[in-house]
Amino acid sequence: MSARSMGSVLVVTEADDLHGDALAATLRKHHALSPIRLDMRDFPRENGTFRVSRDGTSRSLSHILGLDAVSSVWWRRPHPTQVPGSMRSADDDYRQAECDGFLQGLLWSMPALWVNDPGADRTANRKLVQLETAYRAGFAVPETLITNDAGEARSFIESRPGPVVFKRTGTGRGAFTETRIVTPADIDLLPGIRNSPTIFQDYIHAECDLRIVWVDGIEWVVRIDSQAGVGRVDSRLDTSVAFTRDRLPASVSKSLSTLMGALGLAFGVLDLRVGRDGEVWFLEVNPQGQFAYLEIKTGLPIFESLANLLVLGDGTVTV
Missing domain, CATH: 3.30.1490.20 (ATP-grasp fold, A domain)
Structure with missing residues (x-):
């Protein structure tokens, strides 16, 4: 991607999301920019407006300034809106659908760089879609x-x-x-x-596990010595084992690029398993996956890479 003119960055996530906090700190440090934070559960407690006029379109939320200046969005952990309940469930369903539709439309209509595109994000979250796409991309799939x-x-x-x-x-x-x-x-x-x-x-008997953070074509690869601890079946269960920087074989890197392109994702966190025979197996990709602990464990500049993508349109980091 070509460099973008600097605008506002919107982070759509939970109010207490530590990944949102870490990205905000990284944006301030490297780009002197404070992002806009939005927890979708604040609506409809707060007012929202979308308008079309001869001069163009505008959108606003009463508790957020500068929404029309947003040039990129990290669609991190969106929630449904939080609509107060009433006496009739049919009314609740109607109001929930109306509020969700309004706020989603308000945001999705913004001509911004989306990480990730909400439609692609939603589709890619389906495990059946992931497995089918990974198989067609050339991955070994259990x-x-x-x-x-x-x-x-x-x-x-x-x-x-x-x-x-x-x-x-x-x-x-x-x-x-x-x-x-x-x-x-x-x-x-x-x-x-x-x-x-x-x-x-x-079940794949493993030599190790790999967790990869994909930032628009850049692979941040971490090797997890999962078989040395209690996370032999599920590597997420033990962060006390060794985490080291790694690189993917060229054939796996090619399959990864094909997979993410087919899913339409600019960002994702992937879990791969390396079998005892060296075969690399695809397990899953999470468009909203956790990765802060990988940076803490290895020193990889993942948040800086993501910040560069959101501000400059390019996740490259000078190491």
């Missing part, structure tokens, strides 16, 4: 079944030559749930997936 059919799940588990893990599809907000290996006790609980489609996937 044998996977995603279903709400207990019989299909049982057949899949019993047909696999080794252990099978299960995890949530990750398409909705909720408490953290770890990836776990299916045990005999879990088989009896399979009917419970009827109302909660679940991912079942071959």
Whole structure:
């Protein structure tokens, strides 16, 4: 991307999001710029307006200044609007839809650089879309079944030559749930997936795990010595093991570029697993993933890279 003229940066996230705080500090340090922060749950408690006139369009929110000066947006962790409840659920559903539609439209209509485009972000969050796209991009993908059919799940588990893990599809907000290996006790609980489609996937015996932060073509790669601690199945469970800077093999880097381009993402946090035979397996990409701890562990200038993308249109960092 070519350099952009400096304008305001809007960060759409939770009010107490530490990643939003860290980006704000980075923008102030490297670009002398304080971003605008927006927690969508503040609407409709605050007023909002969109107007079209002969002179063009304008938009405003009563608790935010300079919305029309925004030139880039980090679509970090958007929430639905927070509409007060009433006596009738039908009225609540209507008002919720109207408020969500208004605020989303107000924001999405802004002619800004989006990281990420909200439509692409929403689609890419679907694990089924990720797996299909990763497979077509040339990644090795573990044998996977995603279903709400207990019989299909049982057949899949019993047909696999080794252990099978299960995890949530990750398409909705909720408490953290770890990836776990299916045990005999879990088989009896399979009917419970009827109302909660679940991912079942071959367990890859690993040499290590890789977590990559993608910033518009720049790969910040961290090798996690996951097999040295309690996070052998799910590397997110143990941050006490070694985290080191790494690089991807050229073939994997090519697949990564193809994947992110096909998903339409300028930013994402990816989890890959390196098998004992050296094969690199795709697990998932999170357009809103956590990465601050990777910078703390390795010193990689990830926030600076993201800040440069939002301000300059280029995430390159001079190291």
